[in-house]
Amino acid sequence: MNLDQAAAGVPGLLQLLVFSSEGLLIHHWSRSSSTEDGEELAVEFARFFSVGGEVMERIGSNRAPSWLTVESPHGRLLLGRVSEQLGMAVSFDRSWPLGLVRAQARQLLDLARSFEETEGDADALRSLIDEVRQRSPDAEAALSHMARSAGISVLDLARPELLSPEQTRAALASVPRPRHARTLGELGD
Numbered sequence: 001m002n003l004d005q006a007a008a009g010v011p012g013l014l015q016l017l018v019f020s021s022e023g024l025l026i027h028h029w030s031r032s033s034s035t036e037d038g039e040e041l042a043v044e045f046a047r048f049f050s051v052g053g054e055v056m057e058r059i060g061s062n063r064a065p066s067w068l069t070v071e072s073p074h075g076r077l078l079l080g081r082v083s084e085q086l087g088m089a090v091s092f093d094r095s096w097p098l099g100l101v102r103a104q105a106r107q108l109l110d111l112a113r114s115f116e117e118t119e120g121d122a123d124a125l126r127s128l129i130d131e132v133r134q135r136s137p138d139a140e141a142a143l144s145h146m147a148r149s150a151g152i153s154v155l156d157l158a159r160p161e162l163l164s165p166e167q168t169r170a171a172l173a174s175v176p177r178p179r180h181a182r183t184l185g186e187l188g189d
Contacts, residue, residue, distance in 0.1 A: 004029050006111050010104050012096035014075065017089045018082060018112055019045050022175075024127040026086060027112075045089045049079050067105075071098075078105045082112045085124065085172065121168040125160040128175060149174035 007016045007029040018027040019042035028038035052068045068079040076092045078101065088109055092101045129143065136142040147157040150170035160168060 003027060003108075003111055006108060010108065012093040012101070013104065013108075014091045014093060015041075015089070016108060017041055017045060019043075019087050019089065020124050020127070021046055021050070021085055021087065022128075023047065024124060024131065026123045026127065041089070045079060045087060049081075049087050052079070067102075069098075069102075076101050078102070080105060080109045082109060085121075086112070088112045121165060121172065122160040122163070125163075125168050125171055128172065129157065129160070132175075146171060146174045 003016070003018075007013055008031075014031050016027075016029045017025065017038060019025055023043035023046035025039045025042035028042075030038075049068065056063065066081055070077040070079075071094075073094065075094045076096070076098065077089060078092075079087055079089045082088050090105050090108060092104075132142050132146070133139045143157060144154050147154045150157070150167060150173075152163065152167050152171065156163060156167070157171060160171070163171070
């Protein structure tokens with residue numbers, strides 16, 4: 001079962017996003033037909049998760065939160081850590097009991113972890129390459145540097161789905177991160 005099929009089968013689930021610690025959208029499912037806000041939400045969720053980890057550090061916890069839960073009159077939002085590099089956000093209708101919401105979120109998180117192992121890194125790399133192409137004044141030079149730093153060719157970088165998991169992770173790690181985009185794993189150290 002894929003992530004979209006699983007999400008569609010969860011009553012009360014409104015949205016599911018998988019995002020990188022850098023704020024890149026990896027995957028977005030929505031019960032409504034619109035997923036247009038996904039990229040902006042991914043950035044905000046990554047920041048929110050990062051701030052949650054900083055707050056935990058300040059109050060003396062040496063571990064990053066595994067879940068952040070936000071409740072409002074309209075719904076419940078849960079943010080969970082998929083891996084050191086990826087997080088997941090799920091929003092539920094307020095009418096669903098919190099215990100059921102947490103149980104469903106845990107099941108989706110487990111599925112997102114298997115998604116991350118098979119597809120997530122390549123999708124994150126594709127998103128990163130697209131962002132470099134859009135934002136860099138000299139995208140080809142930036143991509144060439146990224147490939148060299150990862151120990152792969154530019155031609156290989158153009159086809160992330162064919163890279164080994166080690167090559168993909170090396171390519172992802174080759175890009176410097178802004179201060180707010182610490183990895184989710186670093187928050188626990």
